Amino acid sequence: MWRITGGLFLGWSLGANHSANIFGTAVASGLVRFSQAVWLTAAYVVLGAAAEGTKCMATYSKLAALHADAAFALTVATAVTMTGLTRAGVPASTSQALVGAIIGWSLLDTTADFSQLFKIVVCWVLTPVAAVVSSTVLHRGLERLVVKRIRSFSARNRFFLVGVLLTGCYAAYGLGANSVANVTGVYVNAGLLREDMGALLGGLSIAAGILTYSRRVMLTVGKGIVPLDPFSAMVVVFAEAATLHLFTQLRVPVSSSQAVVGAVLGVGVAKDLKTINARTVLKIAFGWVLTPVGAGALALGAHALMNALGL
Amino acid sequence: MLKKFMRGDRKEEAALTAMHEHLDLLCAAGQTLTELLSAGGKDLVDKIFDLEREGDTARRRVLSIIFEGAFLPYLRPNLCRFVELVDEAFDTVEDTARYFDLIALHPTIAEECRRIASFNQQMCEILILAFELAVRGEDIREQVLAIRILEKRVDDLKGDIYQKIHEVPVADFWQGKFYADFLHSLTAFSDLIEDASDALYVLTVSFR
Secondary structure, three states, rough: OOOHHHHHHHHHHHHHHHHHHHHHHHOOOOOOOHHHHHHHHHHHHHHHHHHHHHHHHHHHHOOOOOHHHHHHHHHHHHHHHHHHHHHHHHOOOHHHHHHHHHHHHOOOOOOOHHHHHHHHHHHHHHHHHHHHHHHHHHHHHHHOOOHHHHHHHHHHHHHHHHHHHHHHHHHHHHHHHHHHHHHHHHHHHHHOOHHHHHHHHHHHHHHHHHHHOOOHHHHEEEEHHHOOOOHHHHHHHHHHHHHHHHHHHHHOOOOOHHHHHHHHHHHHHHHHHHHOHHHHHHHHHHHHHHHHHHHHHHHHHHHHHHOOOOO | OOHHHHOOOOOHHHHHHHHHHHHHHHHHHHHHHHHHHHHHHHHHHHHHHHHHHHHHHHHHHHHHHHHOOOOOOHHHHHHHHHHHHHHHHHHHHHHHHHHHOOOOOOHHHHHHHHHHHHHHHHHHHHHHHHHHHHHHHHOOHHHHHHHHEEEEEEEHHHHHHHHHHHOOOOHHHHHHHHHHHHHHHHHHHHHHHHHHHHHHHHHHHOOO
């Protein structure tokens, strides 16, 4: 049972890092207090994980057959890869790192199901695309149908305030539902945890990361996004939430960071195509390749070493 | 947070009401200055001083409501800038009244000064209208343009005054200084109202 500590640690770091994508802008700009933001995010992450977190667990089970030691090694390899890429400033995805690690690990015992991998890779590519599309549609649609009809200063102010809180809660729910499989999915696959228990434990570990270690990342990310106007910031979080929720229904864990970047690009498309930075797009593409390959190589090396040592 | 939801937009409404009050007081001060330049009188000078003090109270109320959390943080700097510009304009009205009390307005430039005061008053009234429209989410481009046109007229009158100023006899250094300060504060008002209208326009654009 001690092996699940690897997954819980991964969940804790995921919570500490990814919560910034939800209320980062609102906290950095003083719209929502940090304590309110973390408690709301934690509560909705646990709710999302408990309500819909099991949907994505099966994807990892279908990808490769894993045993308990493998699950521990994979979560550690994922955590190491994530730390390295985060330090290098590459937008890295936990789900991509974990899938890369599972494939790397299973190359030696040939248990990988590459048809399942194809489905996952397609969803990765579609994540920022779906975020761009939903963000563009939401921006144009809400602007035309809602924002332009709310003319008074104070009513519009209230709409943005309530909108930021509601979309933030929805995004936290989406993060919990989609990302919890990254944390405990491999343990469910290895038979160490039941699906519902895995979802709850994973959700709690993500919530622990949000509550204890998210302040710095939240302020750093939030201050970086502040130049967005309140409406665009709200649309970005809403599009991120909708994208995560969509892929949860497709039962594939995807990257919330890349959904956010895609949503920001979508706002750029809705406003003016010239605002899109080609370098950012290339950086995402670079992350798609580097994250699973890095984690896969690390897991493959760990598996080869364990085989050589007879473990 | 629940309180914030329940309380709704009362803070915003309170801030907007205080801002409107601040502008009304400025408009009253501008009107009093126009009367002062036409009729003179110590009581009108004192009235302007009183209005300026009330304006300061209104400004402090607006800023404290904003500081307590009214409006999105994104809007607060522009709102505060608008309030500060209106307050600076208030200060110039007070200065103009103070210096007017220390000089005897020479007939050579008296008409131009009265016309500038009248334009200043009109600009105040247009600024209030622009503020009311902005609060309702309506376009204020026409009002901003009208303020710019009036500011240009004030600039033209300022040029005329400087053409004639050497005809005004000055008894000593201090009288000359008070004259110069009087003309400076009288003409600086329109620049500040123009800046305030620009700040208001930026505010409406940033909130679209």
